Amino acid sequence: MADRPTDSPIDLKVESICTFYGLSQILFDVSFTVGRGEVVALVGRNGVGKSTTMRSIAGLTPPKRGRIIWQGKDITGLPSHRICRAGIGFVPEDRRVFPDLTVWENLDVVWRPENSEWTEERIFDIFPDLAELRHRNGGHLSGGQQQMLTIARTLMTSPRLLLLDEPSEGLAPLAVERMVDRVATLKAEGLSIVLAEQNTDMVLALCERMHVMEKGVIRATLTPEEVRADETRLTRFLML
């Protein structure tokens, strides 16, 4: 699937990756690129391979074929902690906070001396609610707070690229709006973002372009302008 040309240098290049869970193939030759500072969205219904694409890039479910190039280096098959240290921050779906660690401990546990870029203060600036909850256990937060904490925790690793997997999942409409604001702030900070998301409003508000996935392949690539001009171009993929 051809990619749109962009002005910014390309940071992430996903080249025809095929990923399996056991014997069943989930991704079939998925390819796309992310330029520096861009937000690229993966859209599609549940089970089309969005999360698997994220997990493949993060090194949790490495692809069997294809390559993942990050800032010119082949990172395919590296252990996940090395991929993270190279600057790719994975924010999992389902808010996997460490439930028995406090908010502060959740952040502290991933801090590394060389990651001076993000400090707790700077994170609490963007997520002020978390500052008040810093001594509360992760497992005792509301869904929205846990979602903020998962993002904040990944930021502590000073990523250049964020893999955001379904950040709006299970959030009330108001919380989704706030989430859009926060992600927009991160974009403004210069972070590149891959956003796997079902909430069309969120995707349209944030992304440069979106890849529509279906049964493990990218079926179409659209810009928010194209979708706004003719929403059926997106909905016919999502309504099937």
Added chain:
Amino acid sequence: MMYATIQFLNGLSYGLSLFLVAAGLSIIFGVLRVLNFAHGTFYMLGGYVAYEAVSRLGLANGGFWVAVAVSGLVLAALAAVIERLMLRKLYERDEIYQLLFTFALVLLISDVIRGLWGTQVLSISFPPELRGAQDVGLAFYPRYRLFLCLVGVAVAIGIWFVFQRTRWGRIIRAATQDREILGALGVNVPRVYLVVFSAGAALAGIGGALAAPALALKPGMDAEIIVECFIVVIIGGLGSLWGAFIGALLIGQLRSIGLYFVPEWEIVLVYLLMVAVLVFRPWGLLGKREGA
């Protein structure tokens, strides 16, 4: 009253030395999810290594303490090699493979011990600084056993401190909760496993070295201690540090009370307590209920 005090202290020192070994077993299970059958054998090897070191260095001038440290270091190094080269390959496999592997270690290390030190009973004398008895108010009590009590309490506080107050401890706790995500957040989880397995084995080795003057070294002592450790963690709850602490203290007291009142029932009482816990609280006194 004097007799009761001595019985209480016997139970306490026994329980606290048991805790040293059970704590390592429980921590290794909590983090790696591996039930280490060889933990008692690590303990036994620690005793023999200390015997060897003492027979070369002598007991005086701190020789005993060097021997204890050597036991800890030898066991840490051995465990690191075992984890790195073998155990690591089994985490993704079914639990039965891990059990069989640690059981193979039991047989292997026991045979090595028989080959190196023979099958006769060996013993170490008490270090000169801790010989004799101490007036504890209501009775005189062996200094060395009082020292074992202090070590048990110090280790419990030390482990608690590391877990709650240091970054390393927080990382270990996070690894017990979600190792996949911890790895994706840049933490080298395999290295955490290596350190935890190694540290747990070092605790067992130190426990064996410290127990050596109080009891005799002989092949088969590993089976006795591992059974008691399993009982400790079943009563306390697998993976719970304070559970292991309370479990070990309970067993210590129960055995010394049993020895006093119903000597022929001493060990039966311990099993009865375990059965009661399994019936009424199968996840252990301080353990977490599965799926809760």
